[in-house]
Amino acid sequence: MSIRSVFPVAGRPVALLLAGVAVAASVLVAPGHAQAAPVCDQPKPPPICFEPPDPDPDQAAEGSFEVIVGANGGVVVSGWARDPDTDAPAKVRVRRNGTQVAEFTANDYRYDVGNHAYSRTLPAAPAGQQTVCLAAVNMYAGAPHQAAETPLGCRSYTAGLYTVGVDPYTTADTQHSAAVEADSHAWGSTVVSAYQVGRAFDGGSTNIGFAVSRDAGLSWTSDVLPGLTVAGGGTHQRASDPVVAYSARWDTWMVGSLVFDGGGGTGIMVNRSWDAGGHWTTPTWAIGNDGAEWDKEWIACDNWTSSPYYGTCYLTVTKMTGYQVELAKSTDGGRTWMPVDGPRPATNGSYPVVRPDGAVVVLYGLNGRVGSFTVTGGGTGWTGPATVSNGSRYDVPDLRDVSVVSADVDSTGRINAVWHGCRAATGCAWNGIVQATSTDGRNWTVSEIDTCPDTALCAATHRFAPTITADPQTPGRFAIVFNDLWSSGVSVRYLSSTDGGGTWKKRTTPLTDVMPLTRMPDTSQGRMLGEYLGIATANGTVVTTFPVAAAPAGGQAFAQTMSTYTPLGF
Numbered sequence: 001m002s003i004r005s006v007f008p009v010a011g012r013p014v015a016l017l018l019a020g021v022a023v024a025a026s027v028l029v030a031p032g033h034a035q036a037a038p039v040c041d042q043p044k045p046p047p048i049c050f051e052p053p054d055p056d057p058d059q060a061a062e063g064s065f066e067v068i069v070g071a072n073g074g075v076v077v078s079g080w081a082r083d084p085d086t087d088a089p090a091k092v093r094v095r096r097n098g099t100q101v102a103e104f105t106a107n108d109y110r111y112d113v114g115n116h117a118y119s120r121t122l123p124a125a126p127a128g129q130q131t132v133c134l135a136a137v138n139m140y141a142g143a144p145h146q147a148a149e150t151p152l153g154c155r156s157y158t159a160g161l162y163t164v165g166v167d168p169y170t171t172a173d174t175q176h177s178a179a180v181e182a183d184s185h186a187w188g189s190t191v192v193s194a195y196q197v198g199r200a201f202d203g204g205s206t207n208i209g210f211a212v213s214r215d216a217g218l219s220w221t222s223d224v225l226p227g228l229t230v231a232g233g234g235t236h237q238r239a240s241d242p243v244v245a246y247s248a249r250w251d252t253w254m255v256g257s258l259v260f261d262g263g264g265g266t267g268i269m270v271n272r273s274w275d276a277g278g279h280w281t282t283p284t285w286a287i288g289n290d291g292a293e294w295d296k297e298w299i300a301c302d303n304w305t306s307s308p309y310y311g312t313c314y315l316t317v318t319k320m321t322g323y324q325v326e327l328a329k330s331t332d333g334g335r336t337w338m339p340v341d342g343p344r345p346a347t348n349g350s351y352p353v354v355r356p357d358g359a360v361v362v363l364y365g366l367n368g369r370v371g372s373f374t375v376t377g378g379g380t381g382w383t384g385p386a387t388v389s390n391g392s393r394y395d396v397p398d399l400r401d402v403s404v405v406s407a408d409v410d411s412t413g414r415i416n417a418v419w420h421g422c423r424a425a426t427g428c429a430w431n432g433i434v435q436a437t438s439t440d441g442r443n444w445t446v447s448e449i450d451t452c453p454d455t456a457l458c459a460a461t462h463r464f465a466p467t468i469t470a471d472p473q474t475p476g477r478f479a480i481v482f483n484d485l486w487s488s489g490v491s492v493r494y495l496s497s498t499d500g501g502g503t504w505k506k507r508t509t510p511l512t513d514v515m516p517l518t519r520m521p522d523t524s525q526g527r528m529l530g531e532y533l534g535i536a537t538a539n540g541t542v543v544t545t546f547p548v549a550a551a552p553a554g555g556q557a558f559a560q561t562m563s564t565y566t567p568l569g570f
Helices: none
Strands: 013-018 021-026 062-071 074-082 090-096 099-106 108-110 114-121 128-137 149-165 179-187 190-199 205-213 221-224 238-247 252-260 265-273 284-288 294-301 313-319 324-330 338-340 351-354 360-364 369-376 381-390 406-409 415-421 432-438 445-449 461-470 478-486 489-497 534-538 541-549 560-566
Touching: 062 128, 062 149, 062 541, 074 090, 074 099, 074 128, 074 149, 090 114, 099 114, 149 190, 149 205, 149 541, 179 541, 179 560, 190 238, 190 252, 190 534, 190 541, 205 252, 238 294, 252 294, 252 313, 265 294, 284 294, 284 313, 284 324, 294 351, 313 351, 313 360, 324 360, 351 406, 360 406, 381 432, 415 461, 415 478, 432 461, 461 534, 478 534, 478 541, 489 541
Parallel strands: 179 238, 179 534, 205 238, 406 461
Antiparallel strands: 013 021, 062 074, 074 114, 090 099, 090 128, 108 114, 128 149, 149 560, 179 190, 190 205, 205 221, 238 252, 252 265, 265 284, 294 313, 313 324, 324 338, 351 360, 360 369, 369 381, 406 415, 415 432, 432 445, 461 478, 478 489, 534 541, 541 560
């Protein structure tokens, strides 16, 4: 015998057949959606009637706010959203600090959610803390039964200038609240920056600090390197000259540091990380520890998949005993290093870059006199040295302003190098930014970048510590961050180019307020911010790290921290 039920219809009897017996029930239903009969209470067998489906249901919009990241000079939000009631794309509303600033349609394709993904650049934000909240809009066309919006989540970041790292020490032998000299490297959306903390008057620092961003500069974590100096659980008195590199083949981050054990630099040690600065190994020797004095190292890794030497990293440094550039290489992600022999020039301040064909171009020199040589065959062939510029620089009183070379290379192999000084062999009236460009690493075009078209004003100002980055994904995009000294104060400024350095766009306002020299830690060569600054291109946006000397408080001598400015574009 069959059991069947008939959905009730408003105001009409319902016939039920149960074990062959006909039962009549009259169900009064108010106009609107149908209601179930109130006789569905038979435990065994299962109920013979049930709540009928709503003929016009409304389901809540759904989705996810998955990522907020710096990209292409802006802030990008990504995720997915949809309304189950319709195949049409859902709308997403954006609120920043409680105020709606945008609405867009989630109609990008992604393999796991179909045509319901989104990745959108937000409108520019004012400086300060920003809390971004997203909500998916209910698209139901009739009278809604669900909420008008479904919250997808919130993320926070700081726009403009803010601190990413501090000097945590209070030891008596160095100056404190004194972070100086940052270097940065980026891969994808990850940026790692390293800098000195606790700068000493007579050289080196208490330890090397680091800061990490995994969203292209929007948020940061920071700490100090382990096992390097006594302050960090190591054996060396001090450390200096931090540099950052990354090997894509070995998925390994590296920070190289010059260590001191009384007197000059003892050699170069390298800390490594496989999780973008979440954990660091204790350092190992890359070069030195031989009784000689060493200075001014740099590391560059071959991350071009087109190169036959993909995965090889190169370290250059000056051996002060003999005063010549030494070169070492690693083929295991910085775990071990081996010397590379060749006709090394007698100089200091070397800077290697790796072209997409695997050739290593090393620029070198101090204070306006710059040369280069090229290493090929993974270290087996040498070409040069060659003169790039026979310029000079103006020595600014009371300021440590050694002019060193900074360089980078784009995906076409174009190299742009910068330093401060002038092209004249002698008699610089002021320090500008000098640029050398080459498409092959052998032939160079040298020019001065016009950062100050007013000659009278430039005579009273000096640019120093220019540091350059190239966008590895988009040819021709370069950016420079530099210090600008006017009277007795310094501000940080920014330039960008989209044509390989042919023309430069000047940001009209500086990244910082003017910082008096007296706020900066002192050294035997004058007040110090650093001989280079941190700059890297992450996810198409420029990420900077640089010292900011604030007014000290609470009896402190200094209040110099490591800071960033976000976002910056080309």
